[in-house]
Amino acid sequence: MDEGLGVLGGALFHTVLNSVDEAIHVVNRDGVTVFYNHAAADLDSLDPREVIGKHLLEVYPSLSAETSTLLTVLRTGKPLLNQQQTYVTKKGTVVTTIRSTLPLLAGSEVVGSVEMSKNVTRIKELSEKLINLQLELSERRAGPRKVGGQSALYTFDDIVGRDPKTLLVKEMGMRAARSNSTVLVYGDTGTGKELLVQAIHNAGRRCAAPFIAQNCAALPETLVEGLLFGTAKGAFTGAEDRPGLFELADGGTLYLDEINSLAPDLQAKLLRVLQDGRVRRVGDTRVRHVDVRVIASMNVRPEEALAGRKLRADLYYRLNVVYIEIPPLRERPDDIPVLVQHFIRKCNDKLGSSIVGVTPEVFEMFLGYDWPGNVRELEHCIEGAAVVVGEGFIRPGDLPPHLGRSAARGIPGRLTIALDPATPLRKVLMETEARMIRSAVEQSRGNVSRAARTLGIPRQTLQRKLKALRP
Numbered sequence: 311m312d313e314g315l316g317v318l319g320g321a322l323f324h325t326v327l328n329s330v331d332e333a334i335h336v337v338n339r340d341g342v343t344v345f346y347n348h349a350a351a352d353l354d355s356l357d358p359r360e361v362i363g364k365h366l367l368e369v370y371p372s373l374s375a376e377t378s379t380l381l382t383v384l385r386t387g388k389p390l391l392n393q394q395q396t397y398v399t400k401k402g403t404v405v406t407t408i409r410s411t412l413p414l415l416a417g418s419e420v421v422g423s424v425e426m427s428k429n430v431t432r433i434k435e436l437s438e439k440l441i442n443l444q445l446e447l448s449e450r451r452a453g454p455r456k457v458g459g460q461s462a463l464y465t466f467d468d469i470v471g472r473d474p475k476t477l478l479v480k481e482m483g484m485r486a487a488r489s490n491s492t493v494l495v496y497g498d499t500g501t502g503k504e505l506l507v508q509a510i511h512n513a514g515r516r517c518a519a520p521f522i523a524q525n526c527a528a529l530p531e532t533l534v535e536g537l538l539f540g541t542a543k544g545a546f547t548g549a550e551d552r553p554g555l556f557e558l559a560d561g562g563t564l565y566l567d568e569i570n571s572l573a574p575d576l577q578a579k580l581l582r583v584l585q586d587g588r589v590r591r592v593g594d595t596r597v598r599h600v601d602v603r604v605i606a607s608m609n610v611r612p613e614e615a616l617a618g619r620k621l622r623a624d625l626y627y628r629l630n631v632v633y634i635e636i637p638p639l640r641e642r643p644d645d646i647p648v649l650v651q652h653f654i655r656k657c658n659d660k661l662g663s664s665i666v667g668v669t670p671e672v673f674e675m676f677l678g679y680d681w682p683g684n685v686r687e688l689e690h691c692i693e694g695a696a697v698v699v700g701e702g703f704i705r706p707g708d709l710p711p712h713l714g715r716s717a718a719r720g721i722p723g724r725l726t727i728a729l730d731p732a733t734p735l736r737k738v739l740m741e742t743e744a745r746m747i748r749s750a751v752e753q754s755r756g757n758v759s760r761a762a763r764t765l766g767i768p769r770q771t772l773q774r775k776l777k778a779l780r781p
Contacts, residue, residue, distance in 0.1 A: 333407070333427040337380050339420065341366045353429050355403045372398035379411040383423040387413045392531065394430075406430050408530050430530055462508040462521035462563075469502070469509060470652045473642035474771070479506065479634060486632045487513035492584065494569075494629045495607040497636030500686030503607040504567065506636065511563040516603060519562030522555050527571035535576055535592055539583075542594035556589045559602045569606040569629070570615040577622045584628050604629070639681040639688065643767045646676050646688070647739050653689045657696040664701040670742040671706050677746065677765070679713055744779055747772065 327334055333350035337343050346361045354361075361369050366380055375381050379390050389412045396406040407427040414422040469480050486493050487510045497503045504523060511521045526534060540554030555564055572580065583589050584604060588597045606629050608615060615621035639645065650673070654665045668676070681687055695708040750761040762772040 333429070334424065335380065335427070336414070336422060336424045337366055337384070338422045339384065341381055341384060343369070344422070345424075350427070353407070353427065354399045354405060355401060356399060370397050370399060379409060380423045380425050383411045383413050384420060387415075387420045389413065394533070394536075408533075428530075430533060462511045462517075464505045464508040465512045466509045468505060470648055471642065471645035472648050473644035475637045475642045476645055479636055482632075482634050483510050484513060486510050486634065489632070490515070490603055491631040492603070492629050493605040493632045493634065494612070494626075495605065495634050495636065496611060497607070497609065498638045498682075498684055499609050500684035501636040501638060502685055503609075503636060504565065506634065507563075507565045507605050507607065510605065511565075511603075514563075514603075516562050520559050521563045521565070522559045523565040523567065524555055525567045527568040531573045531576065534572065535579070538576075539579065539589050540591035540594075542591045542596075552591075554589065554591065556583060556600050556602055557598060560600045561602075563603045563605060566604065566606045568608065569625075570608050570610060570620040574619075574622060577625045581622070581625045581628055584625075639684045640679075640766055641768070643677055643765070644771065645685075647673070649685060649688055650676065650692065653692040654696070656689075657693050661693075661696055663696045663699070665696050665699060666701075666703055668704045669706070670739075672704055672709065673739055673742050674746065675706060675709065675713060677743075680766075743775070747775055747779065751776070 327345070328347045328349075330347070331349055333353045334345065334347045335343065335350050336345035342363065342365050343361050344363075346358045348358075351358050351361070356369070366378060367373060367375070370378070373381075375385070377395075379393055379395060383390055389410070391410045393409055393411070394406065395409060396404065398404050406429075408430050409425050409427040411423055411425040413420045414424055466480055466484060469476070469483075471477070483506050493507075493510065495503050495506060507523075508521065511517060524537065529537060536552070536554065538554050538556060540557055541552050543551045566580075569577075583600070587599055587601065589600050590597050608621075610620070612621065612626055612630070612633075616623055616626060639649075650668060654667065657663055658665055676688070683690075691709060691713065692704070694710070695704040698708050699705075746765065747761075750764045751758070758772055758776070759769050762769040765772065
């Protein structure tokens with residue numbers, strides 16, 4: 311009975327380990343493979359029968375007793391966590407992984423080791439292509455360059471909006487461009503943080519030098535360190551001499567998005583570079599001087615990241631020399647008419663469509679919607695409708711259904727306006743806005759603060775608009 315349960319338990323154990331996504335490789339005390347799951351076989355492009363029962367170095371000829379993490383743990387009895395390793399299989403396949411390796415103990419004796427790996431080969435290839443491309447562009451740089459550096463395309467003219475909050479953000483950005491100080495930008499996803507950062511770079515003294523952007527949450531921690539600071543040959547198996555993004559951005563601007571996603575130890579290394587202006591490649595002893603302006607951004611409030619220990623306080627104070635907060639679109643409704651027209655023109659150029667504008671009902675829906683995706687969501691909404699319509703006016707039925715439902719909950723009453731195609735769009739929008747304001751004030755019984763909350767605009771903005779509506 312017990313023996314039957316043992317056999318059943320062993321079969322279940324193998325079934326479970328073969329169903330997980332991570333590659334699992336187990337060797338005994340002699341370095342011979344005793345377990346090798348399906349994910350590991352897919353990772354190495356090998357058949358388990360080619361691996362199980364064979365010594366590790368027989369299957370992986372590019373490794374040695376010193377460079378193999380499994381054999382190192384066998385020898386030392388100490389775990390190795392989140393290590394990067396690049397190796398060549400017996401069939402010549404080059405694989406890069408992030409792996410954690412643990413000793414298997416019987417009492418105090420090491421009887422084997424187990425390794426869990428994730429395949430980051432493609433991610434590593436893409437990060438190296440990014441570095442190679444930046445390096446190639448740097449080497450080609452000669453003589454005066456046009457505004458825009460290597461990859462900064464936008465200027466302050468590309469920041470569309472007339473809301474006072476947007477105009478304040480532009481003004482602060484222009485002031486930041488005149489200095490060489492670090493800048494911290496906060497804004498929800500889709501508010502246009504990188505657009506602002508590129509504009510700051512292009513308006514500053516470094517506009518002819520490189521502009522390099524990196525999302526810190528896009529790569530595993532072990533790859534981010536090498537990408538930012540560079541690597542030295544021999545730093546880990548498969549490592550080559552490569553400059554990091556700090557070296558490639560020398561003289562220019564390095565934009566680090568989602569800075570709070572960096573691990574605390576990487577934040578500490580970043581802080582040292584900001585303070586000293588010197589960078590040391592991973593695995594190297596040589597220190598290199600760099601002259602880089604760092605602009606960082608976050609999509610969570612800094613105080614929340616600090617409270618949740620996602621951002622080191624010392625790094626925050628070092629970055630927060632100039633702080634710019636981009637309000638969400640729902641807090642700057644005066645931008646919506648301008649953005650709608652801008653995106654319609656953009657879609658007509660891009661798609662070859664002939665969209666004239668939006669109906670008053672659509673404009674009403676736009677003003678009543680919260681826009682959780684902000685400006686980016688508005689742009690995609692206009693583009694999707696333009697694809698469907700092709701010409702003429704965008705109507706409520708051309709929009710995603712959830713937008714209409716959400717907007718209806720936020721608007722006081724339903725306004726209907728007869729549309730005369732001969733009426734200029736600007737006049738239609740002004741009349742629609744006036745009717746919505748009067749309706750909100752009427753339903754709030756003259757309470758301006760309540761009407762402003764209903765419309766989703768600041769009280770001061772509503773007061774200004776009411777003053778303009780008075781005869």
